[in-house]
Amino acid sequence: MAETQTFDIVVVGGGPAGATAANDQARAGRKVLLLDRGGRIKPCGGAIPPVTMTEFDLPESVLVAKIRCARMFSPKDRKVDMPIQGGYVGMVDRKTFDEWLRKRAAEGGAERRTGTYERIDRDSDGTAIVRYKDESGEEVGVRARAVIGADGARSTVARQEVPGADKIPHVAAYHEIISRPTANDAEFDPERCDVYYQGKLSPDFYAWVFPHGDTVSVGVGSAHKGFSLKGAVADLRKASGMEDCETLRREGAPIPLYPMKCWDNGKDVLLAGDAAGVVAPASGEGIYYAMLGGRLAGEAVASFLDSGNPAMLKQARKRFMKAHGQVFWILGIMQRFWYSSDKRRERFVAICQDKDVQELTWQAYMYKKLVKAKPLAHIRIFFKDMGHLLGLSRV
Known part of the structure; x- marks a missing residue:
């Protein structure tokens, strides 16, 4: 098979990490291919802090709700409200938010393609050949001076290219997007996130009810094999008065428990987002960290391309952990003890x-x-x- 196209960077995965990396580097003048599977929506509560809006130049239109309070539910049904003074938590729906990010990357100069990543081969000179199947099922190959693997938890790129990627433990997450309840007796407030710390709903993580404007995300996470996530969501919907709300989508996926110790293959492949394990312990927050990881990955790859030194790829993890490693460590201790x-x-x-x-x-x-x-x-x-x-x- 002849590979007729060469890209500076091929980004595998079009979630917040991949789309951010593609957008940044395309606007910097790199020739970028953004490859993403069609119809992929990650189960996610959709919370983003306001700093995300400013750091990544996001318009208010990407938000479906603004949260002014969080309510914690204890195992004995104690309710503790945590009002947000002088700020808010933004909420996004990943179905529309991720697509907005991909469109922005394309407008910035990245070439978008829909396909399923298969593997990386090597040309006679060692250049990466990224193989994927397009929408018709035909295998396509493109040359890449560098590859950013942003294809989610249990990343295929990571498992093929970075040792130890198959050993990172994960929490299984599942949620249902439902229509917003209209009953007055529902345990629901359109400006409040509800978090349930109850073993019956999750033996080692938590369950949630997050407003999304006209819809609601009701979900749960757990690493316990055999625990019924769907059953827990059904119980939560019933307990919170949302049993009869229309179910619009059901989505499930793994969430990594902590960052990988190595994010690159030492040659030309670098990981970002869930593929690198950058999801905050205890909270499961990932969107902000994914976008930051994508940005740092793009910058590290750019330094590698400019210098020809693969050691520059390690800068992405070093910079991320310097900024947020202490927070992740603290949150990890919290999760192991309190949950x-x-x-x-x-x-x-x-x-x-x-x-x-x-x-x-x-x-x-x-x-x-x-x-x-x-x-x-x-x-x-x-x-x-x-x-x-x-x-x-x-x-």
Whole structure:
């Protein structure tokens, strides 16, 4: 098979990571191919912090809702509201949001193609040949000076090119997009995200009800094999008064539990987004981190192409972990400890009542930085956390 086209960068996967990398590098003058499977929609609550809007130049039109409060539900049905002071959480529907990102990349100069990635072969000079099947099922090959694998958790690119990619543990996520409830007795507020920390709905993660404007995402995640995600969503819909709402879509997919230790193959392939494992532990938040990972991957690949030095590919992970590795480490500890039993979940929700916890949590979430300006608040939280850890605080 003759490969007649050569691209500077072939991006495999058109989610937030891949579309961001393609958009950035196409607008920088690179010849970019964005390859994505048709009809792919990731199950996702759709929450993005406001910093995403400014960092990635997103218009208000991509949001389907703005959230002003989060409500936590404990195993004993304690309800704790966490209002957002002076900000919001944006909500997107991945069906329309991801497509908007892909269209923007195309408008920026990236060539879009729909197809299913197969493998990477090598030309006689070692250049990558990206093989994929187009919509008619015919195999196509294109030459690539560099490849960005942004094809999601359990990435085929990653498993073929980066050692250890097949060993990253995952949480299975499932959600149903339903019509917005009209019944007054439904446990629903169009400006509030509901998060259920209840073992009956998820033995090791959480369940959620996230408003999407005219629709709602009702979902759950768990790494426990044999646990019925669909059954948990059905139970949640019934308990929250949304059992009779019309079901519009059902979607499921794995979510990685922590970032991979290596994101590149040492030659010309670099991972981004879920393929690299950049989903925040404890919260499962991934859109902002995917877009940032895509941007850093694009910049690292550009440095590699300019210099010819494959070591430049490692800059993507180094820069990401320098900025967010500490947060991921803290969130990982939180998930392993607080989500391990209903007794601990009950105490975790109790902690969320604290005003210091609420303020620092929202500040860190909205602006993606650990808050260091209020040392006394951190000290108060430390002693309160210790009280809960030791069982000294009342629940």
